[in-house]
Amino acid sequence: MSEGIDVGSPDEIEAGTARVVEPEDSGFVDPIAVFHTESGCFFALNDTCTHEEASLAEGWIEGDTVECPLHSSSFNLRTGKVLCLPATEDARTHKVAVEDGRVVLYPGVAADPARAAD
Ligand code: FES
Structure with a gap:
C-alpha cells in the first residue's frame, strides 16, 4: 500500500485545472495529474495520454x-476509461482524498470509481 503524498491545500489547485506530481516527488514511475473539477471533486490519472506523448493536465476538464490537448481523446476522470478515439487504452487511476484540509494522493493505488474526493 502506497503512502499518501501531500499535493497541497484544495485552494491551491484551482477548480478546472490540474497539478502534475512528478516521479521524483511521488516515487511512482510515471507523472500523475491531480485534477480539480468545477464541481469541487479531485481525481488523479497518469498524466501522459495513452495515445502519444501529451500531458492530460494541459487538457480541458469538463464535468468528470x-x-x-493533442488529439482530443477524452477520459473519464473517475474510472480512467477512454471515451473516444484516437486513444484506445484506458488511463490508470490513482486514489486521491482530501484529508485534514489537504489533498492527498496515493500513487499506484487505484481509485474507487464510486467515490470522489471532495
Ligand atoms: S496524444 Fe492524447 S489523443 Fe493523441
Missing part, C-alpha cells in the same frame, strides 16, 4: 472528463 478530461480531453487530451
Whole structure:
C-alpha cells in the first residue's frame, strides 16, 4: 500500500485545472495529474495520454472528463476509461482524498470509481 503524498491545500489547485506530481516527488514511475473539477471533486490519472506523448493536465476538464490537448481523446476522470478515439487504452487511476484540509494522493493505488474526493 502506497503512502499518501501531500499535493497541497484544495485552494491551491484551482477548480478546472490540474497539478502534475512528478516521479521524483511521488516515487511512482510515471507523472500523475491531480485534477480539480468545477464541481469541487479531485481525481488523479497518469498524466501522459495513452495515445502519444501529451500531458492530460494541459487538457480541458469538463464535468468528470478530461480531453487530451493533442488529439482530443477524452477520459473519464473517475474510472480512467477512454471515451473516444484516437486513444484506445484506458488511463490508470490513482486514489486521491482530501484529508485534514489537504489533498492527498496515493500513487499506484487505484481509485474507487464510486467515490470522489471532495
Ligand atoms: S496524444 Fe492524447 S489523443 Fe493523441
